[in-house]
Amino acid sequence: MTNSTVFLVDDEAEVRMTLSRALRKRGFTVEAFDSANSFLNQYNPDQPGCLVLDYGMPEIDGLELQSLMNKAKISLPIVFISGHGGVPESVQAMKAGAVDFLEKPFRQYELVACIQTAFERDIEMRQKASEQSDAQARFERLTSREKEVAIFMMKHPSNTASKEIGRALDISPRTVDHHRARILEKLEIGSVIELVELSHRVMP
Amino acid sequence: MAYRFRQDGLRFSLGFILAISLAGLQFIAILFVVTTSYLSSERAILNHANGLMERAGANAVGHTKRFLEPAGEVVDQASRVLNSGLVGTTDRDTMERYFFELLQTESSVAGINYGDEKGNFVYVMKSDGPGPYRTKFITIEEGVRKTDFIWRTEDYEIVARDNDPLDPYDARTRPWYIKASALDTRIWTNPYIFFTSQQPGVTVASPVVFEQEGLQGVVGVDIEISDISNFLSELQVSKSGAAVILHQDGSVLAHPDPDQIKVLNDDGTLSFANIKDIDDPVSRAAFANFEDEAVTNFGLPSNFSFRRNDYLGLFESLEGVGLPWTVAVYAPENDFIGEIKRNRARNIWIAAGISLLTAFVGLTIAEWILRPVRAFAVRTALVSQGEVSAQAPLPRTYRELSKANKTLINEIAQRRDSEEKVQELSRDLAHFSRVNLMGQMASGLAHELSQPLTAITQNVDAAISTAKESGAASEDLMLILKELDEQAHQGGNVVRALRGFVRKDRGRMAVFNFNELLDQAKRLMRHEAESRHVALIYEPAKHPMVKGNRTQIAQVLINLIRNAIEAIATADSEIRQVVVHAxxxxxxxxxxxxxxxxxxxxxxxxxKQFQTSKESGMGLGLSISRSIVENNGGRIWHDKEAKDYTIFCFTIPLETQ
Structure with a gap:
């Protein structure tokens, strides 16, 4: 949580000011925005952290911002805070992946707990994403024939004998053996079993 | 709330039209039959009448001929006998006897005479007395003239004798003598009034010529034609028709009234009356054409008018007999067709009577036909006033009408229903908006209060952190700050309770027709729009059914429309239109x-709540609208792009969702 930031979006100036001050006092790094638009304009998706989002705002409200972010594949976890506190809205927010939905005024420890959860979730997601892109990068090193062989093995984990692969792809078993060795070398893995595991990460 | 029916249909009632047309048609039909039958029977009867006239004319001609022929035969016989010398021209006694015999055989002959070149004269004639026959002798012996009269009985017995030395008669000077001797053939004289009998007559004469000696004298036969008049008076041409015989010179020779034909001259002699002077206007009129002897169309109808009466006329010539005479027959047309003329007038009256009767029958029938129609009209009025249900069985009526009836009644009922629905919606809206307003105010307050309460709790949290940092966190201060936090949260609980109290009621969600709602909303707003001279326009179109709380959606719609109307009214816009489009x-x-x-x-x-540009508004309308629309699963927004119009939009989920 060292470099994670709390991004706060609320149109009420009082709330924005007091909430960011209190969180800073508790040691959080806080960036506050007065509207969904100003947040979208300034936020860099590489910045880790979470979003504390007011539900009721003019123009783009909290739920709308959430759906905009989902569409833009910005996976920053969201903690909703609301002065309206309607059950339907909270259900919708949770369904769309929110960490929690807090009604104003809320207990500070609840918010802090939510922020912690959100940070953890963010870090986890970023790690997964980087592993995935790493595996993806290694996979991209393969030649097109090697990719063909690798994909066949990923799809048919029980039929990894060279003869069967050769018959299916219309190449000799020897060539298959050759390709298999190159694949394991390029993907930096030791066995075909690891290849299958990798495949889950590359193609979830 | 009774509906007034338009009265701009036909001006006349069905009954009136039926009666008039029935009566009119009847009258025309009867009139047509009467007229055609009158015309055709008139033609037939007139033809027949012309036939009758022709027969009457031919009859008169035939009779006249037959009347005159014996005289001609007598004179022929006498002249043959005298010419042959069977009776000597100088043997006056034998001649007398011979003439006497001839006279007895022919009743129409009035007298027979013989005059010779020397002036001798024998004349045997019928007489009134002292005996039935009279003979007149004029003898010239050695220059001495002697005139003797002998009256005899039927048996030739002498009854009386007389003489008249002063008698001036000289046969040789008479027209018949002159004409016959000059022409040397049998001649007819013009008619004249006989000297002795004073009767109209005519003489047929024939010369007596010996082959050696030449002309000896002339034998003449007198025939009285007053009998022709008698015949004419008996000749029934028609009820008041008549026949007249006329000489070429216009003299009336025979007339049904024999007295008409004689005129007493100034010198005491008698002559024939001219047709122009006759005391019989009809005859005068009939012969008006005859004046210049222009009548040549013998045997053809020659019709004329007199005193506004039409007469049929006919001329027949006696030229064939050698006489320049004309028989005219005439009869008033009415003698023949008077009856059917009277019939015609009577028939027209009958036609009018029947027409009146038909009109009455027509009115009665119309009344009978109209009864179900009237019952229907009464029913519609009752239904429109709500006194009878539209579902009640309709009064019996005609097949053609029953469908229209049903449609109309249903239409009326539907209108009433929709009117009631509008009223119901209005009541619902009033109730809903009262509840909603309270709810909105409460929820607005809750929202507004939650902000400062949040700020307080955050400040408490910051204060605690600050106190801890500075190491000045006395127990008292921490207690105070915790209490402050707790109190703020208690405030929060109150706000939450308030929020829960007005927890937005989604109400009864239902599937409904938006167009219908729009129509009702428009009707609710009509007075408001009209009073501010704003046209409320919407185009009804077919849309799928929508799902939501009908009353709430109506509230939103009306709120937007009212805002629009008020905006136009406040700004006094030039174009004043509110258009609703879905x-x-x-x-x-x-x-x-x-x-x-x-x-x-x-x-x-x-x-946003409490945000308004109206002078007397709370700024809750749009905020309420927004929460309603969102509660119903839709969105509401202001279209900022629009230029010519101010546009507010909202959505309602379709039924399929």
Missing amino acids: ETASDVLRVQVKDTGPGVREGVRLF
Whole structure:
């Protein structure tokens, strides 16, 4: 949580000011925005952290911002805070992946707990994403024939004998053996079993 | 709330039209039959009448001929006998006897005479007395003239004798003698009034010529034609028709009234009356054409008018007999067709009577036909006043009408129903808006209060952190700050309770027809729009059914329309229109409310509570609308792009969702 930031979006100036001050006092790094638009304009998706989002705002409200972010594949976890506190809205927010939905005024420890959860979730997601892109990068090193062989093995984990692969792809078993060795070398893995595991990460 | 039916249909009642047309048709039909039958029977009867006239004319001619012929035969016989010398021209006794015998055989002959070149004269004639026959002798012996008269009985017995030395008669000077001797053939004289009998007559004469000696004298036969008049009077041409015989010179020779034909001259002699002077206007009129002897169309009808009466006329010539005479027959047309003329008038009266009767029958029938129609009219009035249900069985009526009846009654009932629905919606809306207003105010307060309460709790949290940092966190201060936090949260609980109290009621969600709702809303707003001279326009179209709380959606719609009307009225816009338009967009119905008002004032945060540009508004309308629309699963927004109009839009989910 060292470099994670709390991004706060609320149109009420009082709330924005007091909430960011209190969180800073508790040691959080806080960036506050007065509207969904100003947040979208300034936020860099590489910045880790979470979003504390007011539900009721003019123009783009909290739920709308959430759906905009989902569409833009910005996976920053969201903690909703609301002065309206309607059950339907909270259900919708949770369904769309929110960490929690807090009604104003809320207990500070609840918010802090939510922020912690959100940070953890963010870090986890970023790690997964980087592993995935790493595996993806290694996979991209393969030649097109090697990719063909690798994909066949990923799809048919029980039929990894060279003869069967050769018959299916219309190449000799020897060539298959050759390709298999190159694949394991390029993907930096030791066995075909690891290849299958990798495949889950590359193609979830 | 009774509906007034339009009265701008036909001006006359069905009954009146039926009666008039029935009576009129009847009258025309009867009149037609009467006229055609009258004309055809008139023609037939007139033809027949002409036939009758022709027969009467031919009859008169035939009779006249037959009347005159014996005289001709007598004179022929006498002249043959005298010419042959069987009776000597100088043997006056034998001649007398011979003439006497001839006279007895022919009743129409009035007298027979013989005059010779020397002036001798024998004349045997019928007489009134002292005996039935009279003979007149004129003898010239050695220059001495002697005139003797002998009267005899039927048996030739002498009854009386007389003489007259002063008698001036000389046969040789008479027209018949002159004409016959000159022409040397049998001649007819013009008619004249006989000297002795004073009767109209005519003489047929033939010369007596010996082969050696030449002309000896002339034998003449007198025939009285007053009998022809008698015959004519008996000749029944028609009831008041008549026949007249006329000489070429216009003298009336025979007339049904024999007295008409004689005129007493100044010198005491008698002559024939001229047709122009006769005391019989009809005859005068009949012969008006005859004046210049122009009548040549013998045997053809020669019709004329007299005193407004039409007469049929006919001329027959006696030329064939050698006489320049003309028989005229005439009869008033009415003698023949008077009866059917009277019939015609009577028939027209009958036609009028029947027409009146038909008109009465027509009125009765119309009344009978109209009864179900009237019953229907009464029913519609009752239904429109709500006194009878539209579902009640309709009064019996004609097949043609029953369908229209049903449709009309249903239409009326539907109107009443929809009117009631509008009223119901209005009541619902009033109730809903009262409840909603309270709810909105409470929820607004809750929202507004939650902000400072949040700020307080955050400040407490910051204060605690600050106190801990500075190491000045005395127990008292920490207690105070914790209590402060607790109190703020208690405030929060109150706010939450308030929020829960007015927990938005989604109400009864139902599937409904938006067009119907729009129509009702428009009717609710009509007075408001009219009083502010704003045209409320919407185009009804077919849309899928929508799902939501009908009353709440109505509230939103009316709120938007009212805002639009008020905006136009306040700004006093030139074009005053509010247009409501709805269209389907994927899975929602999008409703637009456009107005020609001044638009939204800069800086007003629409859809926020207590935000308004109206002088007397609380700023809750749009915020309520927003929460309603969102509760119903739709969205509401202000279209900022629109230029000519101010446009507010909202969506309602379609039924399929």
